[in-house]
Amino acid sequence: MMCAVVFSPRGRLYYADPGPLTPRVGDHVLMPTDDGPEVATCMWAPQWVSDDVGGLPVLVGMALEEDLRRSELSRRRRARARVAARRLAREHDLPMKIVGVDHTPESGGYTVFFTAEGRVDFRGLVRDLNRTLAARVRLRQLSARDGARAQGGIGSCGRDLCCATFLTDFEPVSLRMARDQHLALNPMRISGACGRLMCCLRYEHPLYEEFAQAVPAVGERACTPHGEGRVVRHDVPRQEVVVALDEGGRTSCERASVCGARAAHDAAYPRVSAPRPSTPSTPTPSTPTPSPPTPSPPTPSTSTPSPLDTTRADAPAAPGPGASRQRTRQWRRS
Numbered sequence: 001m002m003c004a005v006v007f008s009p010r011g012r013l014y015y016a017d018p019g020p021l022t023p024r025v026g027d028h029v030l031m032p033t034d035d036g037p038e039v040a041t042c043m044w045a046p047q048w049v050s051d052d053v054g055g056l057p058v059l060v061g062m063a064l065e066e067d068l069r070r071s072e073l074s075r076r077r078r079a080r081a082r083v084a085a086r087r088l089a090r091e092h093d094l095p096m097k098i099v100g101v102d103h104t105p106e107s108g109g110y111t112v113f114f115t116a117e118g119r120v121d122f123r124g125l126v127r128d129l130n131r132t133l134a135a136r137v138r139l140r141q142l143s144a145r146d147g148a149r150a151q152g153g154i155g156s157c158g159r160d161l162c163c164a165t166f167l168t169d170f171e172p173v174s175l176r177m178a179r180d181q182h183l184a185l186n187p188m189r190i191s192g193a194c195g196r197l198m199c200c201l202r203y204e205h206p207l208y209e210e211f212a213q214a215v216p217a218v219g220e221r222a223c224t225p226h227g228e229g230r231v232v233r234h235d236v237p238r239q240e241v242v243v244a245l246d247e248g249g250r251t252s253c254e255r256a257s258v259c260g261a262r263a264a265h266d267a268a269y270p271r272v273s274a275p276r277p278s279t280p281s282t283p284t285p286s287t288p289t290p291s292p293p294t295p296s297p298p299t300p301s302t303s304t305p306s307p308l309d310t311t312r313a314d315a316p317a318a319p320g321p322g323a324s325r326q327r328t329r330q331w332r333r334s
Contacts, residue, residue, distance in 0.1 A: 009041075012165055021046075021061065031057070070105055074103045082101045085129060096116040111138045148194035149163040161192070163194075218231050222241065238252075
């Protein structure tokens with residue numbers, strides 16, 4: 001069994017083993033942490049998972065009224081410490097940004113998280129914080145990505161930041177990924193809330209790599225159903241290739257039409273098309289021949305007339321040998 005909990009309304013999901021508990025969505029539970037059990041909210045009800053998932057922390061129990069009061073008191077203390085830390089940082093004129101505060105109810109200590117471009121001498125700030133909060137205070141510097149994760153926010157897509165919701169580790173993101181996806185190299189367009197390259201560039205990059213390996217590269221020759229030409233652009237979202245034809249003009253064809261493996265398969269196993277039904281043709285007038293002594297009667301036709309024939313179905317049959325010409329009445333289409 002496995003369930004998911006969060007410590008803040010729009011915070012990161014943490015997976016846990018419910019044990020004998022059966023919490024429902026919205027229930028408050030006690031989640032074990034390094035500083036002791038803390039109150040968390042159940043977001044996913046317990047459900048069965050494969051046996052491969054293991055090593056998850058086991059929930060301590062359901063949160064009681066006393067636990068909820070202690071959690072609310074800790075929340076108020078964190079808010080007060082955050083305001084005091086920001087005020088004192090401005091008074092000391094330190095180039096740092098306070099992004100979060102953590103409070104340990106058992107020891108009563110605080111941990112202040114901040115971001116900065118370089119090293120910051122915050123010894124005077126720590127002394128003032130210890131005096132103001134009447135508790136032991138520690139300061140911890142975070143990177144730009146970790147700062148965005150701790151602070152949270154809304155991305156350019158309109159959704160909560162990935163790092164603050166479901167990402168567990170930060171994978172490296174390079175500028176080459178933006179080039180491979182044909183994005184404008186504008187820092188305002190490809191940077192996230194942390195000021196670094198967006199983590200979502202990593203999500204679609206394997207799709208672009210696989211597409212580039214399966215189709216001809218830009219500038220290479222390609223054979224399309226409309227003729228041969230040169231590849232000018234890859235349209236990965238539509239899975240199409242834009243080709244400039246030698247005869248003139250451009251065409252967009254599917255990936256399978258220019259894929260080398262598909263072309264080799266079609267060449268080795270050509271498609272056999274079904275034979276089309278033959279259309280009866282208009283009888284042609286026969287050449288007059290000398291009449292025999294005893295003319296034979298005309299043979300009646302046993303074929304079923306078709307509406308595609310140029311001769312009407314009710315037209316008289318063609319006369320036998322000896323006729324000078326064949327008279328037919330043309331079919332007039334409506």
